[in-house]
Amino acid sequence: xxxxxxxxxxxxxxxxxxxxxxxxxxxxxxxxxxxxxxxxxxxxxxxxxxxxxxxxxxxxxxxxxxxxxxxxxxxxxxxxxxxxxxxxxxxxxxxxxxxxxxxxxxxxxxxxxxxxxxxxxxxxxxxxxxxxxxxxxxxxxxxxxxxxxxxxxxxxxxxxxxxxxxxxxxxxxxxxxxxxxxxxxxxxxxxxxxxxxxxxxxxxxxxxxxxxxxxxxxxxxxxxxxxxxxxxxxxxxxxxxxxxxxxxxxxxxxxxxxxxxxxxxxxxxxxxxxxxxxxxxxxxxxxxxxxxxxxxxxxxxxxxxxxxxxxxxxxxxxxxxxxxxxxxxxxxxxxxxxxxxxxxxxxxxxxxxxxxxxxxxxxxxxxxxxxxxxxxxxxxxxxxxxxxxxxxxxxxxxxxxxxxxxxxxxxxxxxxxxxxxxxxxxxxxxxxxx
Numbered sequence: 001x002x003x004x005x006x007x008x009x010x011x012x013x014x015x016x017x018x019x020x021x022x023x024x025x026x027x028x029x030x031x032x033x034x035x036x037x038x039x040x041x042x043x044x045x046x047x048x049x050x051x052x053x054x055x056x057x058x059x060x061x062x063x064x065x066x067x068x069x070x071x072x073x074x075x076x077x078x079x080x081x082x083x084x085x086x087x088x089x090x091x092x093x094x095x096x097x098x099x100x101x102x103x104x105x106x107x108x109x110x111x112x113x114x115x116x117x118x119x120x121x122x123x124x125x126x127x128x129x130x131x132x133x134x135x136x137x138x139x140x141x142x143x144x145x146x147x148x149x150x151x152x153x154x155x156x157x158x159x160x161x162x163x164x165x166x167x168x169x170x171x172x173x174x175x176x177x178x179x180x181x182x183x184x185x186x187x188x189x190x191x192x193x194x195x196x197x198x199x200x201x202x203x204x205x206x207x208x209x210x211x212x213x214x215x216x217x218x219x220x221x222x223x224x225x226x227x228x229x230x231x232x233x234x235x236x237x238x239x240x241x242x243x244x245x246x247x248x249x250x251x252x253x254x255x256x257x258x259x260x261x262x263x264x265x266x267x268x269x270x271x272x273x274x275x276x277x278x279x280x281x282x283x284x285x286x287x288x289x290x291x292x293x294x295x296x297x298x299x300x301x302x303x304x305x306x307x308x309x310x311x312x313x314x315x316x317x318x319x320x321x322x323x324x325x326x327x328x329x330x331x332x333x334x335x336x337x338x339x340x341x342x343x344x345x346x347x348x349x350x351x352x353x354x355x356x357x358x359x360x361x362x363x364x365x366x367x368x369x370x371x372x373x374x375x376x377x378x379x380x381x382x383x384x385x386x387x388x389x390x391x392x393x394x395x396x397x398x399x400x401x402x403x404x405x406x407x408x409x410x411x412x413x414x415x416x417x418x419x420x421x422x423x424x425x426x427x428x429x430x431x432x433x434x
């Protein structure tokens with residue numbers, strides 16, 4: 001085993017939900033592509049299972065690797081397996097070479113590829129990878145992975161609709177505000193002070209607007225415009241804001257008219273580097289002919305990016321609970337996505353033309369699903385959330401699809417997790433796990 005593999009495995013490592021997913025995919029497929037934003041822990045997670053590594057970002061070897069990739073790329077694939085190619089997108093030719101090598105070896109678990117961006121040039125990729133590659137998306141750490149959630153309530157268990165649940169919430173309002181602003185970045189958890197931890201998100205945001213948004217595809221983009229777009233995106237977290245809405249937000253500071261295509265190009269770049277991850281709409285079978293709105297819901301991959309874009313800190317959120325609620329929702333969506341991945345499911349949003357809306361629907365591949373409303377806290381908001389969930393449940397045509405496995409109000413503050421007399425679960429996010 002290589003020295004670097006041993007070194008990174010001996011460092012302090014917090015277990016990730018992706019660890020088991022990666023093991024399963026390596027057992028089933030010849031290669032696994034691990035995607036996700038910078039600094040979310042892709043490489044560190046892959047190293048735990050790697051037997052040999054190539055770091056394409058190593059400045060002392062990068063040019064040598066790129067030249068070898070042009071003349072003898074198969075040589076770079078030799079080594080103990082699983083072999084990790086880190087930041088593979090620097091040499092897109094790896095994709096087809098690994099596909100060919102997997103075919104030749106006829107063995108699973110041969111390669112892992114990690115990348116924090118979609119390759120800027122795909123002309124050298126000629127095959128889809130179907131049958132050879134598995135895909136794994138990693139996100140910043142959930143509260144369960146960062147050891148801030150007690151994990152006493154399992155999302156998986158809720159699908160079996162238990163008659164009762166019980167858990168105590170240890171997260172206070174100030175703890176939640178800090179977690180939102182700090183984000184789920186593994187490095188931020190290693191910092192000795194809160195100030196140092198919060199600075200990670202601020203510097204991450206600066207790197208996005210100053211360099212990453214242009215480096216992703218080699219198209220030079222204006223950093224000030226990128227800042228304005230990200231601020232607008234942050235203000236519209238959890239909504240279906242149109243590009244026209246974003247243009248209206250930023251137009252007063254633009255020296256020239258800006259087109260839909262320009263905004264779309266900036267947003268596409270942010271998706272390619274996994275900064276934003278919008279949520280698709282859920283389309284259930286309904287008893288009525290109610291029209292379901294299908295626009296995606298706007299979200300950052302982690303709430304800390306949006307908070308940094310607006311220049312806010314934990315105290316700002318506590319003093320403005322409406323804004324706090326928006327970013328609390330983004331954090332909950334991040335965690336639900338991480339947990340749903342472990343259950344072979346996805347997270348969706350529901351909204352119809354009559355204004356009935358559900359913040360999140362966790363839908364598993366077996367057809368089971370749960371309805372979730374997200375509320376920062378307070379009995380009045382919890383009651384509103386429960387009524388919304390009941391209303392949506394009542395219009396689902398259960399002769400054409402399953403009834404919801406559970407309805408849950410996911411909260412921030414609150415002492416306990418419990419099941420209401422109407423069957424709706426009330427669960428603080430500080431008690432939840434996959």
